[in-house]
Amino acid sequence: MAASKRLRMALVQHQPVLGDLQANLLWSCEQIAGEVRDGTDLVVFPELSLTGYFLKDLTPEIAVTLAGPELKQLIEATGRASSLVGLVLESPQFNFYNAAVLISDGAVRQVHRKVYLPTYGMFDEQRYLAAGDRFEVVELALGGGASWRIGILVCEDLWHPSSAYLLSRAGVDLLLCPSSSPGRGVGSGEGELGSAGSYGAMLRTYAELFTVFVAYCNRVGFEDGFHFWGGSRLLGPDGRILAGPLEDSAAVLHAELDRGDVRRARIARPLLRDERIDVVQRQLGIGGDD
Amino acid sequence: MTDLSINTELVSGILTKFVRDEVLKVGSKGVVVGISGGIDSALSAKLAVEALGPAAVTGLAMPYRESTASSLEDAQLVAAQLSIELMVIEISPQIDAYFSKFPEADPTRRGNKMARERMSILYDISATRSALVLGTSNKSELLLGYSTLWGDGAHALNPLGDLYKTQVFQLARHLGLPPRIVDKPPSADLFLGQSDEADLGFTYEQADRILFHLIDERRSPDELSDLGLDPLLVRVVWQRVQASQFKRQPSLIAKLSSRSVGQDFRYPRDWGH
Numbered sequence: 001m002a003a004s005k006r007l008r009m010a011l012v013q014h015q016p017v018l019g020d021l022q023a024n025l026l027w028s029c030e031q032i033a034g035e036v037r038d039g040t041d042l043v044v045f046p047e048l049s050l051t052g053y054f055l056k057d058l059t060p061e062i063a064v065t066l067a068g069p070e071l072k073q074l075i076e077a078t079g080r081a082s083s084l085v086g087l088v089l090e091s092p093q094f095n096f097y098n099a100a101v102l103i104s105d106g107a108v109r110q111v112h113r114k115v116y117l118p119t120y121g122m123f124d125e126q127r128y129l130a131a132g133d134r135f136e137v138v139e140l141a142l143g144g145g146a147s148w149r150i151g152i153l154v155c156e157d158l159w160h161p162s163s164a165y166l167l168s169r170a171g172v173d174l175l176l177c178p179s180s181s182p183g184r185g186v187g188s189g190e191g192e193l194g195s196a197g198s199y200g201a202m203l204r205t206y207a208e209l210f211t212v213f214v215a216y217c218n219r220v221g222f223e224d225g226f227h228f229w230g231g232s233r234l235l236g237p238d239g240r241i242l243a244g245p246l247e248d249s250a251a252v253l254h255a256e257l258d259r260g261d262v263r264r265a266r267i268a269r270p271l272l273r274d275e276r277i278d279v280v281q282r283q284l285g286i287g288g289d290d
Numbered sequence: 291m292t293d294l295s296i297n298t299e300l301v302s303g304i305l306t307k308f309v310r311d312e313v314l315k316v317g318s319k320g321v322v323v324g325i326s327g328g329i330d331s332a333l334s335a336k337l338a339v340e341a342l343g344p345a346a347v348t349g350l351a352m353p354y355r356e357s358t359a360s361s362l363e364d365a366q367l368v369a370a371q372l373s374i375e376l377m378v379i380e381i382s383p384q385i386d387a388y389f390s391k392f393p394e395a396d397p398t399r400r401g402n403k404m405a406r407e408r409m410s411i412l413y414d415i416s417a418t419r420s421a422l423v424l425g426t427s428n429k430s431e432l433l434l435g436y437s438t439l440w441g442d443g444a445h446a447l448n449p450l451g452d453l454y455k456t457q458v459f460q461l462a463r464h465l466g467l468p469p470r471i472v473d474k475p476p477s478a479d480l481f482l483g484q485s486d487e488a489d490l491g492f493t494y495e496q497a498d499r500i501l502f503h504l505i506d507e508r509r510s511p512d513e514l515s516d517l518g519l520d521p522l523l524v525r526v527v528w529q530r531v532q533a534s535q536f537k538r539q540p541s542l543i544a545k546l547s548s549r550s551v552g553q554d555f556r557y558p559r560d561w562g563h
Contacts, residue, residue, distance in 0.1 A: 015311075018560045056556040183304065188295040193304075222311040224559045225447075227304055248307065 007143030007174075007257040010040045013232040014250045015221030018052035021062040025050055025070055028085060029077035031252075036081040040254070041143040043078070046178050046219035046232075047114075047155050048098060049086040053180040054223045059128040063090035066108060071101065078103045082142055084152070086178050088129075089113065095130035100152045100178050102138065110138040112152035116160055122182060122226065125156075135163055137170040146259045148174050155179040158202050168210040168272065173237070173262045175206065179218040183229035196231050200245075208239030211265045211272060213257055220250055237265035292499045292517075296457050298464035302337070305449040309341035312447050313422055315563045320346030321424040322416045324408055324442075325376060326479060327351075327364030330426040330450060332471050333462045335372055337449045338424055340465075344373040348419060352408045355382040361479050364471055371468060377415065381407045401480030405441025412445075422446035430455040430494055433501050434527070435534020436478075436486065443537060454501065455494040492523055500527045 016024045035043045051062045064070045082104035089099035098114040113132025117125035137151045151167035185194015207214040214235040219228045233244030234255040243255035281287045321338045325331050338347045351365040369376035412423045425448030437443040462472050476486040487493050503509045515521045540552050549555050
């Protein structure tokens with residue numbers, strides 16, 4: 001019985017063509033269709049997988065709308081299964097969002113607009129993009145019918161622990177984290193790239209402290225000399241790495257998730273049960289009865 | 291404490307992927323690289339060979355008649371070790387023809403002219419091979435402005451551009467470049483007996499420590515004094531960085547329209563790739 005309840009996931013670590021929406025769309029639809037044919041329940045792509053990352057003035061030119069033909073093609077390719085793709089989403093007010101769109105069983109089920117747009121150092125997202133303003137959990141029946149509570153954090157969202165905390169309070173048990181993380185930090189003191197070390201620590205911390213599955217899907221390749229380092233992985237609700245991390249090259253990571261792991265982790269370590277939300281609320285001066 | 295040591299395995303992997311990715315995705319067939327006999331060009335060529343294979347890398351040695359004789363031998367040693375083709379193109383005829391009109395030209399002027407002549411040859415040969423010109427400028431040179439504008443500073447991609455000279459040494463040793471290349475004193479070889487460190491008035495080791503704290507660690511010159519670094523030398527280095535800023539930028543355009551090249555017409559270089 002347990003086997004049938006497993007969620008079969010694929011993390012597609014790839015290199016989009018920068019600014020070529022149609023090429024990326026075609027490739028992504030083929031990947032999704034192939035994975036679904038092979039029995040994958042949920043196909044996850046990196047941040048801005050349909051466009052590439054350092055878009056600059058290309059941003060409005062490769063944006064799509066929720067009602068546009070691109071999402072129809074993705075919905076069709078996904079069929080009864082689910083997929084998470086990254087794109088620039090244009091609003092009716094002509095704002096442009098760095099969005100991750102969760103498609104399932106013939107429709108868009110969730111749109112996460114990246115809340116934290118890095119605009120420092122090598123990053124310039126606020127120059128081109130509008131910021132989202134919420135973190136929400138969506139409940140979906142995936143993989144043998146088990147119900148999963150899914151939350152999405154895009155790249156820089158992860159660097160703000162309140163993002164994961166808010167999703168945790170909303171009951172998340174599977175965090176999907178698409179990313180386009182440029183690598184930096186090559187000092188000999190570290191065994192790995194500095195950015196890879198930072199993400200490794202964050203992902204493990206969130207998985208373990210919030211007792212959730214964490215799926216991290218980063219991209220690879222170069223844009224204008226910026227190096228995306230891959231490292232896609234799946235962590236279980238006890239913080240252990242269940243699959244990956246992938247090397248720094250294009251590849252697909254397959255993993256099976258058993259929702260029973262969440263239950264077991266929370267019995268063993270009932271951190272969420274013991275969370276003192278009343279203390280948080282009182283100290284921040286929000287809500288709360290006392 | 292200044293730690294400029296790099297994870298050489300990680301860095302060589304990233305730079306190899308960088309050369310392969312940026313060359314192949316734009317449809318180029320390989321690279322051409324000027325091989326001077328020095329460590330920087332040997333390391334750039336080595337990374338390109340790792341990335342693309344020796345057949346896709348063309349080395350060019352472009353000696354002037356006053357260049358140190360051993361430089362050409364060292365260039366041949368590098369090419370042999372990497373199993374790459376080495377074209378030897380003497381630049382004496384055109385350089386001498388030009389300066390016969392300006393016999394009073396000083397070594398700097400002559401050296402700059404030679405660097406630009408070599409650039410012009412690299413771009414010419416690169417076009418015949420559908421190849422990109424591979425740069426050999428390290429971060430120390432770029433920041434100190436120790437290069438010729440549109441000369442050795444001109445290239446399509448530059449795998450060494452974010453490595454200080456002292457880090458170039460680390461990577462070159464890791465990748466097994468010949469000790470004869472790695473251990474000789476750095477020289478632009480624009481005139482006989484030239485030495486980088488004599489030209490600059492300080493060693494790369496001194497400069498790199500200062501640059502690392504100023505640039506990478508964003509410390510102020512005053513804060514560097516607290517670390518025990520010589521305030522006078524810090525000032526000299528920082529002034530060099532400021533004075534050479536123009537070398538690291540495209541040329542200036544006077545803004546007239548609502549959208550101007552180089553200012554607010556902002557597309558990525560890898561647009562469509």
